[in-house]
Amino acid sequence: MSEFAFLNGNEAVAWGVRLSRPHVIAAYPITPQTKAVEKLSSFVQNGEMDCKYLHVESEHSAMACSIGSSSVGARTFTATSSQGLLYMSEGLPYASGARLPIVMMNANRSIATPWNIYGDQMDAMHVLNSGWVQLFVEDAQEALDMVIQSFKLAENHDILTPVMINVDGFVLTHTYEKVEIPGQELVDSFLPAIEKAPHLMNDQDPMSLCISAGNQHYMEFKIKQHRDMFKVFEQLESIDRDFEKSFGRSHGGAAAGYRNEDADVILVTTGSVTGTARVVVDSLREQGIKAGLVKLRLLRPFPSDDLFELIGKAGAVGILDKNISFGFEGTVYTNVNSSLLQKGYRGRTFNFIAGLGGRDITKENIEEMFSALLEQKGETVQYFNMGCAL
Amino acid sequence: MSEELIYTRPESLRERKTHYCPGCGHGIVHKLLAEVMDELGIREETIIIAPVGCSVLIYDYINADGIEAAHGRAPAVATGVKRVHPDKIVISYQGDGDLLAIGTGETIHAANRGENISVIFVNNAIYGMTGGQMAPTTMSDQITKTTPYGRNVQDVGYPIRACEMLNTLAAPVYIERTSIHDVKNIRKTKKAIKKALQNQMDGKGYSFVEVLSTCPTNWGVAPVKAAKWVETAMVPYYPLGVFREEKETV
Ligand SMILES: Cc1ncc(C[n+]2csc(CCOP(=O)(O)OP(=O)(O)O)c2C)c(N)n1
Ligand code: SF4
Ligand SMILES: [Mg+2]
Numbered sequence: 001m002s003e004f005a006f007l008n009g010n011e012a013v014a015w016g017v018r019l020s021r022p023h024v025i026a027a028y029p030i031t032p033q034t035k036a037v038e039k040l041s042s043f044v045q046n047g048e049m050d051c052k053y054l055h056v057e058s059e060h061s062a063m064a065c066s067i068g069s070s071s072v073g074a075r076t077f078t079a080t081s082s083q084g085l086l087y088m089s090e091g092l093p094y095a096s097g098a099r100l101p102i103v104m105m106n107a108n109r110s111i112a113t114p115w116n117i118y119g120d121q122m123d124a125m126h127v128l129n130s131g132w133v134q135l136f137v138e139d140a141q142e143a144l145d146m147v148i149q150s151f152k153l154a155e156n157h158d159i160l161t162p163v164m165i166n167v168d169g170f171v172l173t174h175t176y177e178k179v180e181i182p183g184q185e186l187v188d189s190f191l192p193a194i195e196k197a198p199h200l201m202n203d204q205d206p207m208s209l210c211i212s213a214g215n216q217h218y219m220e221f222k223i224k225q226h227r228d229m230f231k232v233f234e235q236l237e238s239i240d241r242d243f244e245k246s247f248g249r250s251h252g253g254a255a256a257g258y259r260n261e262d263a264d265v266i267l268v269t270t271g272s273v274t275g276t277a278r279v280v281v282d283s284l285r286e287q288g289i290k291a292g293l294v295k296l297r298l299l300r301p302f303p304s305d306d307l308f309e310l311i312g313k314a315g316a317v318g319i320l321d322k323n324i325s326f327g328f329e330g331t332v333y334t335n336v337n338s339s340l341l342q343k344g345y346r347g348r349t350f351n352f353i354a355g356l357g358g359r360d361i362t363k364e365n366i367e368e369m370f371s372a373l374l375e376q377k378g379e380t381v382q383y384f385n386m387g388c389a390l
Numbered sequence: 391m392s393e394e395l396i397y398t399r400p401e402s403l404r405e406r407k408t409h410y411c412p413g414c415g416h417g418i419v420h421k422l423l424a425e426v427m428d429e430l431g432i433r434e435e436t437i438i439i440a441p442v443g444c445s446v447l448i449y450d451y452i453n454a455d456g457i458e459a460a461h462g463r464a465p466a467v468a469t470g471v472k473r474v475h476p477d478k479i480v481i482s483y484q485g486d487g488d489l490l491a492i493g494t495g496e497t498i499h500a501a502n503r504g505e506n507i508s509v510i511f512v513n514n515a516i517y518g519m520t521g522g523q524m525a526p527t528t529m530s531d532q533i534t535k536t537t538p539y540g541r542n543v544q545d546v547g548y549p550i551r552a553c554e555m556l557n558t559l560a561a562p563v564y565i566e567r568t569s570i571h572d573v574k575n576i577r578k579t580k581k582a583i584k585k586a587l588q589n590q591m592d593g594k595g596y597s598f599v600e601v602l603s604t605c606p607t608n609w610g611v612a613p614v615k616a617a618k619w620v621e622t623a624m625v626p627y628y629p630l631g632v633f634r635e636e637k638e639t640v
Contacts, residue, residue, distance in 0.1 A: 028492070029523040029536065038523065041536040055524055055536060055546045058462070058492040083442075083461060087492075115446070115458060 002186070002247075007179040009172035012140035013079070013105045013165070014039035015179075016147025018049050019187040020103075023074035023194075026054035026065035030084040031117050032169040033107040037079055059084040063091030070100040071209050072201050075151060075194045078102065081169060082109035085123045089130065095162050096131025097225065098210050099199060101154035102162040103147065104132075108271065108322075109169040110357040118358020119169035121271065121322040124299075125331040131225060133163040133232055134300040136270040140177040142251050143167050145243065148182075149251075152191050152239050158231050160197055168272040170358065182247055190246045229301045236298070254303030256295045257310040259285060263292025265373035266314040267352075268307075268336055270296045273320060273361050280366040291370050299332065304339035311340070316348045316373040320366075322355040329353075329381050348376055354384035361385065402427040402436075404453050413613020415603025416445045418570045419512055422580040423481070424452055430587055436479045437471055439464040441493075443485035444518040444605075462493025465500035468507045479590055482509045486527040487517040490550055494526075497552075504561030504595045508586040511552060511598065514605040515624060522608030526550045529623055534608070549627060553600050557633040563595040565634040569602035571620040575630070602628055 007015065013036045017025070025044070027037040044053040052069075056062045062078050070076040080088060085106050095102055110116040111123055124134060135150065137143045143165065150163040167173055201207050213221055237253040244250040258274075259281050260266055269277050274295045284291040294310045296303070311317055317340070321330025328334065333351035340349065352369045355361045365384045372378050399405065403424035410417045427433050436454040440446055442461035449456040459467040464482040472480040482500075489497050489511050500507065516534055517523045523536040527549050531540035541549075553567045564586060568579040579601050586597035602624045604616040611619065 029517060029520045031520055034520050034523065034535070038521075038535040042538045045537070045539050053536075057494065057526065087461075112460065113458070115442075 001183045002180050004178055004180055006176050007140055008035065008174055008176050009140045009143050009167050010035035010107070010174070011039055012144040012179050013147055013167060014043065015181050016144040017077050018043050019182060019184060020077075020148050020151045020191055021049070021075065021193075022051055022077045024052045024054065024066070024069035024076045025078065026056050026062040026069070026076070027079050028056055028059045028062050028084060030059070030081045032109060032119070032173040033079045033081045033084070033105065035173065036105060036107070059088040060091065063088040063095065066102045067091060067095050067098065067100060070095070070102050071098065073194065073196050075155070076102045077104070079105040079107070081107040082111050082123045086111060086126060089127050092127055092130035092132055094210070097221070099160040099225070100162055101151070101160055101194070101197070103150045103154055104162065104164045105147070106164050106166050107169045107173045108166050116357040119171055120356045120358065121166070122324075122356070124164070124166050125323040125325070128300060128331065131161070131229075132300065133161055133229070133298065134166065135163060135298055136166045136296065137172070138272055138274045138295065140172060140179050141249070143172065144179055144181070145247070145249060145251060148187055148191055149236070149239050149243055153232065153235055155194050155197070156235050157195075157197055159228060159235055160199070161229060161232070166271060171272045180249075186246055190243065232298070232301050233303060233306075252297065253306060254296075254298040254301070255306040255310055256297060258293040258295065260292035260294055260310050260314070261312065262290055263312075263314050264290040265316050265318070265370060266292045266294055266311055267366070267369060267373070268294045268296060268317060268319045268332070270299065270332060271322070273322070273355065276361060276363060277320075277366050280363050280370065284367075284370060289370070289374065296332065299335065302335050302339060304343060307336065307339060308343040308345065311345065314347060316350065316376050318350040318352050318369050318373045320352045320354060320369065324353055324356065349380070351381040352384060353381065359385055400424040400428045402433045402453050404451055406450055409447060409450075410444065411607040413604055413606040413616050414444070415514060415570050415601065415605075416512060418576060419510065419579070419601055419603065420448060420451045422576070422583055423510065426580060426584045426587055427452070427454065429584065430591065432479045432587065432591070435477070436481065437475070439468045439471070439480065439482045441484040441488035442519070443488050445483060445485060445512065446519070448483055462488050462491070463496055464488065464493065465496045465505070465507070465509060469500055469503070469505050472505060472507050476506070479587060480507045481587070482507055484509065484511055485518065486511070486513045486515065486525040490526040490552055498556070498559070501556050501562050501596050501598065502559050504563070506590055506593060506595050508590050509596075509598045510583060510586070511600040512603045513552070513600055513628070514603040515549070516605050516608045518605045518608055522605070529627060551628060553598065553633045556598055561596055562598060562634055563636065564589050564597040566632045567600040567602065567628060567630050569620055569625060569630055570604070571602070571617040571625070600628070602630075
């Protein structure tokens with residue numbers, strides 16, 4: 001039986017992990033992820049989870065342990081944030097190249113220097129090319145549900161790719177919401193025990209993993225990895241449909257629209273800021289302004305088809321980036337812009353950079369973004385809620 | 391009656407409200423360091439490499455130059471600074487997570503190279519800054535946020551003794567473990583820090599001072615009890631004293 005609880009994003013993730021029955025969790029603490037791993041270590045130590053919790057000495061080791069356990073067929077979870085994700089980053093392409101279905105929570109946080117513990121999405125963008133599926137969630141319920149869905153996705157034999165669930169630091173990890181915790185039996189039937197993938201080891205099937213491939217073979221490995229990544233779209237949709245049948249909730253596929261069908265202007269968001277943007281869209285609609293929203297749930301693989309379809313005939317599109325690629329523009333913008341260009345989109349695109357290092361993104365900021373879109377005014381790249389002019 | 395000045399705030403210590411919790415050992419160690427810097431007259435020459443941990447803000451207190459290293463990287467950053475400025479006094483100030491978990495590699499290799507730096511290691515048996523998770527130096531059976539039923543040494547290993555481990559290396563010139571649980575030991579800690587800095591000034595090489603310290607907040611006890619716990623629980627496992635005094639000739 002499912003039950004309702006008042007959980008923060010970290011606890012919701014911990015519950016999602018608990019219900020998914022991983023064999024191994026390896027983690028090193030870092031703010032704002034700590035509450036998730038503390039909760040998981042207590043689930044393990046009080047016997048509520050039958051799982052090995054590995055108290056490793058660093059994130060680098062957390063990823064290496066995860067690679068080890070996943071290579072021998074164990075369902076494996078890890079969690080980190082910011083500097084920790086960066087310290088892990090050597091292992092990330094290693095895991096994805098070896099096609100290991102590890103699932104990770106990344107509590108999105110700014111990166112040093114200057115030091116800052118608050119939320120933005122610089123960390124995730126830093127590892128966008130690591131070969132991991134990059135998923136962004138809007139609230140605690142989605143975080144819990146996507147842990148369960150992500151194991152199913154990662155372990156699918158057509159996919160076999162690790163998944164990073166991005167949960168905005170503090171805004172999601174530390175705020176409490178009413179969350180439905182599904183019953184264990186229902187989760188067990190939705191997400192059965194991990195099946196042995198043909199390329200992984202067990203005691204009946206000894207083999208050498210993570211081998212070398214010279215210039216005669218390397219490229220084929222990489223292009224296959226790239227092609228398989230695109231299969232995520234279809235699988236995610238089908239997993240979500242099954243999820244809805246079992247749990248009565250759907251989160252959609254790679255991208256989701258909100259009041260976008262007839263919109264003149266559209267804002268593209270990732271993660272928790274989508275919630276604020278919905279409120280602004282509603283109030284603009286009340287004033288007769290045709291504003292709409294597209295929430296990107298996946299950044300890798302990048303959902304070009306869905307995005308183009310959701311944007312439709314909107315005359316201008318703004319992309320909200322909680323990150324910046326120094327010397328260019330926001331990374332989500334680069335991706336959206338390139339994909340829309342390929343699809344032949346003819347409207348104007350704007351890049352709204354906001355929320356770095358935990359700076360608030362207020363309703364007023366989002367209203368300003370929409371007015372820039374409506375009037376098609378100002379520079380292509382604009383910065384919001386700056387404390388001083390630079 | 392004539393007035394006699396018997397105590398002032400060390401010049402090397404900034405006048406600042408502390409952000410450390412009541413009973414936290416970092417404040418004591420900062421003050422000892424500042425006093426020693428005054429006594430040796432090295433304030434202008436000192437560069438402090440701060441860790442990631444509660445003492446990340448050491449630059450707010452000690453009136454010297456400083457660099458904030460990434461978590462665990464302080465001895466490597468110190469190496470870079472010292473090799474460029476052999477005439478400066480370079481201090482790597484670190485907690486147990488920083489020095490003995492994520493930074494173990496840097497710790498061992500800076501010591502093994504015999505870098506002419508001084509490492510001050512504040513061992514409070516927990517990750518203070520992140521809210522009290524198990525550290526490599528957490529005591530057996532000690533309750534932390536990630537060991538809610540106590541550290542199970544069969545599963546996660548025994549607490550690591552840094553001084554003993556570094557004492558297996560040939561290069562270090564000075565290794566001592568002290569404590570701040572009472573006044574007598576605070577004085578000894580000051581002497582040890584002074585020696586570590588004097589060694590560096592004399593160009594002798596790598597010095598390491600481990601200070602057994604308190605984290606009342608994450609241990610969940612009052613400051614006085616925390617000091618008592620250092621004495622009764624930590625000192626027996628982490629024996630105090632000098633492990634290395636002179637450079638070994640091999
Ligand atoms: C790469 C990386 N991983 C994790 C963290 C999170 N973190 C910050 S301080 C800390 C541990 C601090 O413990 P300790 O070194 O013992 O210092 P104390 O606060 O106890 O003095 C951790 C794990 C980080 N900042 N960077
Ligand atoms: S949490 Fe612990 S180490 Fe950090 S300031 Fe407080 S008492 Fe000191
Ligand atoms: Mg500590």
